[in-house]
Amino acid sequence: MEQKSENLAGGTVSIGKARAVKGNQVPWKERIAYAMSDFGCNTVFQILGTYFLVFCTDTLGVAVAATTGLFALTAIIDSIDGVFWGQMIDRTHTKWGKSRPYWLWFSIPFAVFCVMAFSAPSFIMGSETAKIIWIYIAYIGAKVLYSAINIPVTSILPALTSNPKERVTLSTIRQFFGNFGSALFLPLTLPAVAFLGTMVGDGESGTKSAPGWTIWAIILGVITVIAMFTAFRGTNERVVTRDSKRSVPMRESVKAIKGNYPWFIIIFINFVFWGAFAIRSSALPYYFKYNLGQEALGSLTLLGTVLQLATTALVPFFVGRIGKRNTMMIGMVGTILSQLLLFLSEKTGGNVPIILIAVACFYLSQGLIGALIAVMLSDAVDFGEWRNGIRAEGFVTSFSSFSAKLGMGIGSMILAAVLAMGHYIESTGGSAVTQPDSALNSISLGFIWIPLLGYVLSAAALAFNNVDKFEDQMARELEEKHARELAE
Template sequence: MDRENLSVKNSHQVPWKERIAYSMSDFGCNTVFQVLGTYFLVFCTDTLGIAVAATTGLFLITAIIDSIDGVFWGQFIDRTHTKWGKSRPYWLWFTIPFVIFCIMSFSAPKFIMGSELTKVIWIYIGYIGAKILYSAINIPVTSILPSLTSNPQERVALSTIRQFFGNFGSAIFLPLTLPAVAFFGSVWGESNKGTKSAAGWSTWAIILGVITIIAMFTAFFGTHERVVTKDSQRSVPMKESIKAVKGNYPWFIIIFINFVYWGGFAIRSSALPYYFKYNLGQEGLGSLTLLGTTLQLVTTAMVPFFVKKIGKRNTMMIGMIGTVVSQLLLFMSEKLNGNVPIILIAISMFYLSQGLIGALIAVMLSDAVDFGEWKNGIRAEGFVTSFSSFSAKLGMGIGSMILSTVLTMGHYIESTGNNIHQSSTALNAISLGFIWIPFVLYVISAIALWFNDVDKFEDKMTSDLEEKHTRELGN
């Protein structure tokens, strides 16, 4: 390696204390938002008793909003100049409002329980507010990465540690959710309602919200934006920001994958509680399988090793293929009358594969930021990375809408009672949402990933940009 590349590889090193602080950003986001993504639909139908068809409109509206708000947040970031930097302030400004709307999404105050309309209005306000403000705190998690270091390997390490703690949050709180709801429901005198306890859901949401605030504030106070460029010192106009994605095919690929993959993930996650409760008749096993999120920690920790050996794209491709195979194993278990060992193998394979995927999406977006500057001369971290949240949220919103539509077409019966049996068409609809729709979307994601070849020219791109930044700041 020549001296120029050596300087790049050793520049902008981030100390471990700051690495942990940065990882708290994903931990904080995942703490309550993953629970919202997995259980919100179940809360609406089985706790509030809202017709599943009513939620279809909610997911459609949020999908439309998600197609707009991410771009605006990205522009706000590119135009932000504070003593804390461009991205960090958003964790300070918007974390508490985000938490308030998340708590609202899992609350059922008495004044809304009188009619279907008031319940629907309440959840619409809470869910839409939570989704908009999630962009406000989550886009900076990605947009700040290129500003923390210009070292490609350091970015992989930072993203891996961040994803590790994000998965750790999911691994802790997703499996605990239903038992915690039942427990806090009994504390508030709703032991007869079990996991349908409105008081239990509200209490659990408040606890998760407090944890989220602590984590996001830790990220704010513990990180530092150290990569300074000419563009980072000025407000980049929208017209110039758009130039950063002109011909930027790595960006188009990862944004498309973000949309398709997370859409499938949202459908699968939301369908999981229904599948284990009604198709398998083992609601407790559904919560138990969420412990499989701990397996993500294993493969996430191994991402830097795999990337060093086979590159980012090939590492992520292994994860993509694993998710596809896991869905086929779920189908096999269904043909064997819900064979539990095969289900557990499939769930384990899914989470192991997920660990390889999640850690690298942010890194590939940082590559797209660099590629846009390398190719077009414009560096717009906020604009380029904002589409990550936009595409993921749009995919998840449309995915949730698809699931609610499929359940409606399958004549799913909403009930706040504990003894309810679904029709065969409803069970088939749940199976379609849990197994087959995600399977198709994972296959499409893997095909798209194949065309991302940044690994081939990354060293030259990084070296050229390092020279460019040094020259610009020296003038």
């Protein structure tokens, strides 16, 4: 066995070509059940992230400046609720385990608040203040409850298996199903809303129909609940450790991130990457509607989410040959290239073929990234226990949701602020709106340049993650430690 030593945040460990951990193989039925958790989360939450701002401005007629405060407040709340849910998971002991019960308890309330976020009850329509209060309650409630069901999706992964390769497989299948949910429902949203609005006949045209949005949100909410219940029934928390059988207090949980540089890196990436993603996603409908004058093409490009399925399915293949970090780096470089291609298309007068190539490049690259973030967080859980002797799945992984939601909240806030500074004109009623050049420039900034900066920063941080070099040794030693603890 080839061995060498490497300094790791103040300590020296032996690194070698250790054998991969065997066993703890998760059956296919359970793999699919676990994947349904991400399918359920993405089904309606992706719609919320992409179209909520458009619904507020173009259907409810809320001033874009008013939404800036909402996203700022949500970002503050997200900095608290993620850690709260993480601590709750670490203190939960039920016959179902620590993470699974949250899918049973909170999936229905989450769906209800998502429906509220796309509803326009008559009692709020006559008052700007009432509209603002309504969207604040609905959006904040949806975001908080999303943490309640999404943090367990990540925190349960280290409990499903201790095998690093099996974790990649689980996360890949989960991401595949999550991407499938996006690929299926995002492109359908605008046509479905327009169709449902016409069926209801509320007098509004196309995607301005509030009942159309509400009915579509109800359909997606029901699918979300069914998917989360399926995940609850079909998974099993099989990795039992000393810490998983007791309530880990906060003062001990914090020790799990002491010197845990893989955790700091992935949390930073989670914050910056998903913040950039949120800005780009929210700016997309505006960009295609106003900058290009091709709103239908914007919906069509969302079909590109199908391409994520292909590269997501290939993640285990790439990881087995070049490692997790290098696989994710290819994805990061691809997202950077896609933004540069969008700039090229803009410089050539909105060249549609270049736009389609850029969109394809983006989604193909995204498929290599999403599946590996959860795996790297599981690595951080193991690293915290390996280095510090404390295993706190809930606390360590809760910062995944915290950092992603904080990034997405700040991203949405930045886009709203940029649109307001560009004097964006809210579109209500049936008449078309001509945006000033300043608004078009702001939309371009939100769709191309700000996301590009986020992807560059994410790639730079990823370059410092070297867990691949010693993950097999770490997994083997932790399994031996867990066996000793359980025997005692």
